[in-house]
Amino acid sequence: MIAARTLAWSIWQRNSRWLILIAGYFVFYGLVIVRLNGTDNHPTLFAVASVFLIFCYLALTGIFMYQDTDVGVRGSAYPTHMFTLPLRTYQLVFVPMLTGTVVFLSSGLAITKLIHGYYPDFPVFWPVMLVTATLAMLQALFWYPLGVPYSKLVLTLIGLPTLVYYVCMPLADKVSELIVCEYLGLVILSCYAIAYHGVAMARQGKIQLFSLKPKITPARIHKQSKWLKFSSPAAAQRWYEWRQQGLILPCLVLFCCSIFSVEMFRERGYVGPVTAQGPNKDGLYPMVWPMISAYAPLLVFLVPVIALIVGCGARRTDIKHSDRTFLLFFGARPMSDGGLVAQKLWMALKSSLVAWGIILVQFMAMLPIRAAVWDAKTQVIVDQDTTIFRMLVSYLNPQFIALTLSFIFVVILLTWRNFIIGFWTELSGKTWLRYGYPIGSIALYIGVDVFLTRRSPGGQPIGPNFEQTVMIIWAINVLRAILATTLIWRQLRSGVLTPRTLLRGAILGSLLLASLMVAVWFYTGSNRPEIATIYHSSPNFAGSLVIGLTVLWTPIVRILMATEMLHQNRHRAT
Amino acid sequence: MNEPIIEIKNLVREFGNKRALDNVSMTIQPGTVMGLVGENGAGKTTLIKHVLGLLKAQQGTVKVFGMDPVSNPEGVLSKIGYLSEEGDMPTWMKVHELMRYSAAFYPTWDDQYAMKLLEEFKLDPGAKLSKMSKGQRSRAGLLVAMAYRPELLVLDEPSSGLDPIVRKDILGAIIRTIADDGRTVLFSSHLLSEVERVADQISIVRNGKILISDNLDTVKESHLRATLLFEEPLSRHPDLAGSLTWSGSGKEWQLTYCGDGKSLDAAAKLLGAKVIERAGLSLEEIFVAQVGAA
Numbered sequence A: 001m002i003a004a005r006t007l008a009w010s011i012w013q014r015n016s017r018w019l020i021l022i023a024g025y026f027v028f029y030g031l032v033i034v035r036l037n038g039t040d041n042h043p044t045l046f047a048v049a050s051v052f053l054i055f056c057y058l059a060l061t062g063i064f065m066y067q068d069t070d071v072g073v074r075g076s077a078y079p080t081h082m083f084t085l086p087l088r089t090y091q092l093v094f095v096p097m098l099t100g101t102v103v104f105l106s107s108g109l110a111i112t113k114l115i116h117g118y119y120p121d122f123p124v125f126w127p128v129m130l131v132t133a134t135l136a137m138l139q140a141l142f143w144y145p146l147g148v149p150y151s152k153l154v155l156t157l158i159g160l161p162t163l164v165y166y167v168c169m170p171l172a173d174k175v176s177e178l179i180v181c182e183y184l185g186l187v188i189l190s191c192y193a194i195a196y197h198g199v200a201m202a203r204q205g206k207i208q209l210f211s212l213k214p215k216i217t218p219a220r221i222h223k224q225s226k227w228l229k230f231s232s233p234a235a236a237q238r239w240y241e242w243r244q245q246g247l248i249l250p251c252l253v254l255f256c257c258s259i260f261s262v263e264m265f266r267e268r269g270y271v272g273p274v275t276a277q278g279p280n281k282d283g284l285y286p287m288v289w290p291m292i293s294a295y296a297p298l299l300v301f302l303v304p305v306i307a308l309i310v311g312c313g314a315r316r317t318d319i320k321h322s323d324r325t326f327l328l329f330f331g332a333r334p335m336s337d338g339g340l341v342a343q344k345l346w347m348a349l350k351s352s353l354v355a356w357g358i359i360l361v362q363f364m365a366m367l368p369i370r371a372a373v374w375d376a377k378t379q380v381i382v383d384q385d386t387t388i389f390r391m392l393v394s395y396l397n398p399q400f401i402a403l404t405l406s407f408i409f410v411v412i413l414l415t416w417r418n419f420i421i422g423f424w425t426e427l428s429g430k431t432w433l434r435y436g437y438p439i440g441s442i443a444l445y446i447g448v449d450v451f452l453t454r455r456s457p458g459g460q461p462i463g464p465n466f467e468q469t470v471m472i473i474w475a476i477n478v479l480r481a482i483l484a485t486t487l488i489w490r491q492l493r494s495g496v497l498t499p500r501t502l503l504r505g506a507i508l509g510s511l512l513l514a515s516l517m518v519a520v521w522f523y524t525g526s527n528r529p530e531i532a533t534i535y536h537s538s539p540n541f542a543g544s545l546v547i548g549l550t551v552l553w554t555p556i557v558r559i560l561m562a563t564e565m566l567h568q569n570r571h572r573a574t
Numbered sequence B: 001m002n003e004p005i006i007e008i009k010n011l012v013r014e015f016g017n018k019r020a021l022d023n024v025s026m027t028i029q030p031g032t033v034m035g036l037v038g039e040n041g042a043g044k045t046t047l048i049k050h051v052l053g054l055l056k057a058q059q060g061t062v063k064v065f066g067m068d069p070v071s072n073p074e075g076v077l078s079k080i081g082y083l084s085e086e087g088d089m090p091t092w093m094k095v096h097e098l099m100r101y102s103a104a105f106y107p108t109w110d111d112q113y114a115m116k117l118l119e120e121f122k123l124d125p126g127a128k129l130s131k132m133s134k135g136q137r138s139r140a141g142l143l144v145a146m147a148y149r150p151e152l153l154v155l156d157e158p159s160s161g162l163d164p165i166v167r168k169d170i171l172g173a174i175i176r177t178i179a180d181d182g183r184t185v186l187f188s189s190h191l192l193s194e195v196e197r198v199a200d201q202i203s204i205v206r207n208g209k210i211l212i213s214d215n216l217d218t219v220k221e222s223h224l225r226a227t228l229l230f231e232e233p234l235s236r237h238p239d240l241a242g243s244l245t246w247s248g249s250g251k252e253w254q255l256t257y258c259g260d261g262k263s264l265d266a267a268a269k270l271l272g273a274k275v276i277e278r279a280g281l282s283l284e285e286i287f288v289a290q291v292g293a294a
Helices: A002-036 A043-064 A080-084 A089-118 A126-143 A151-172 A177-203 A218-225 A233-246 A248-266 A290-311 A337-366 A388-393 A398-420 A423-428 A431-452 A466-494 A499-523 A527-534 A539-553 A556-571 B044-052 B073-077 B095-103 B111-120 B134-146 B164-179 B192-198 B216-221 B261-270 B283-293
Strands: A284-287 A370-375 A380-387 B006-015 B018-028 B033-038 B059-064 B080-084 B152-156 B184-188 B201-206 B209-215 B223-234 B243-258 B273-280
Touching (some): A002 A043, A002 A089, A043 A089, A080 A177, A089 A126, A089 A177, A126 A151, A126 A177, A151 A177, A233 A248, A248 A290, A290 A398, A337 A423, A337 A556, A370 A388, A398 A556, A423 A431, A466 A499, A466 A539, A466 A556, A499 A539, A527 A539, B033 B192, B044 B080, B073 B080, B080 B134, B095 B134, B111 B134, B134 B152, B134 B164, B164 B184, B164 B192, B192 B283, B201 B283, B216 B223, B223 B283
Parallel strands (some): B033 B184, B033 B201
Antiparallel strands (some): A370 A380, B006 B059, B223 B273
């Protein structure tokens, strides 16, 4: 009991702030459920509150995994300093595991019971057992001393979807919740056994190391040194950023694609017609396998979302945990602050391009897949033996190609913008800003949504009308322009920004903005009159809305803030 | 005289209520090996961070190669080789990647010399920094700090916690740097015997202030230990200008003294005592006396 108390106390001491915050959020979430009172009145509120609930469980998972090591680590991720404690191995393993299980089960059951009280269709037990099993699985995976680099990450990426799949499939097949819970209980017990075995091995220093790469000798280095040299310091820094932060987005996209690919090729039969792009020149619509119909748009949607999550801080940084300053290695690079930020922006662009390259390859793999053609006039399937490629060829015309290219251009820029969105908070070295920024942004969006859609007790909209909304957007753009000008002036004065860098940045930024404007203008061509009609406004206002939102969307202030924050933190000016 | 490599004037730095550097001034001429010594928290690392431009002067000025390291980090840092106790290197890199990456930043990077150091330090080029011992990581850091023959080598507690072999490598690196014409070294260390071996100037830092900054030989010549014999027994040691520490009782007292022998003789005579024994002090003894007295 003393061991249990000591370890539980150490978990509390290390994470008390987070645990209090999470407990507070659980109470808040409960109040949201009570406030909604079983209605569907505020779906956005419910969805956002639930997303934060997931974040809470992710944070709790990190706490009970003792996760403070690199996911690529080859040994056990169990903290080695704890091996010297005068405790038996089973105490080291089972106390944090049991504490985690109890916390997950008790908090989860309280939440699901509360939801179930208002929404009787909501299941009580299996979601709680699933998140508890997820925690146990991650503890076992990360504490086991596997000798292959990144094996923990790969096994997590395979193991978690498999676990979810083998819970959802039986439930879909009407298997009882009790049996599913029993199955998850067995998973949890197995994970306890694996974790115990792994930590026992790690405590004795047992680890089997594997390396498939050929040995690098000094002679080989010398031979390679000429042709492997970086062309410039900027190129070297781009490589550094790519290895440090750039790989995560393509890796996650690749993972999603691989999961979807497995599902996609399992399916047969057609759904449709797919009408988003309209009929082809012969008045025919395509029909595709259901998984393609569902996953292809989901994949396109997922890339910017993943970029947003990565951009908000889910990546390796150059900031030290101890005092939030830069690693000296990074801070002492002989490169200007502007140069360091520029390489980060290039890395983000490369990462976005590679992510979309993976999606492109995924879509190319779909081209030979069989599809059907549906005739809108006769309402029958006229051809069941075509392919997606042949079907797409029938659509090829200059406008379709231009629309597709515009779309690709916009989504790549959107991905890039989402990726760089959190650079300025990360570089500031301020923990409250880094975590507060995404939370504050979401709160702001909800606030704006509530403000714009306000209604009187009689149900009449009392928020700003369409024209007023457009003017508010332009007023925000003016404020942003003032802020950007102030930052530029400040950085020119302090030497952070040179006139040459400013000129180059201005030319590049203007070209990008102009291209984006053209793409968005072209893409929204048919929608602008519709918008004007819906809101009883003129097409000019609809055009202003499109341009205003595009300008609002550009991250110029964030880029300038990134340079400013890097300068402040790198030289700790205050 | 040449333009100084480092010129610090009236530098003040505060962290909250704590004054980490208090009106520090220092000049380092080209070709100098400056040893920076002081207790933990004395302000050595803070001073070095100002030289690297990683801290901006709140008051006073810092010039390195005649430039402000904050407004011109490229110009300053490209001439400096830097190794710290913390290491702080990206542990995901392999040694050969670290070399390739670092080489890009320094036009004077010497591949042949880098390979020579790689072999000399017995580093495995395919090894990941995270898998290396602290000593091996320090060697890797030293390699990339030396391979472009920097004009100024800055070492912040480089040998702290390392075994004698690695310490020897680091000392060897400093000596090699001295051997190259016009190179300058600024290094901080707790190991005063090492500082004494290679430094030709030292600065003793305490509570953010420079207690002494001078040529090592001058510092050693100006400190001595002496035994005074008084005519009458004393209950406590007398006040004597320049004395740093006292011990003893009755008629015979030992002191450490900052000043020359003649002035001690004169001062002792005035107190009714005579110097019956005197000896020079090692740097460690001078440091202990100075820091203990301050």
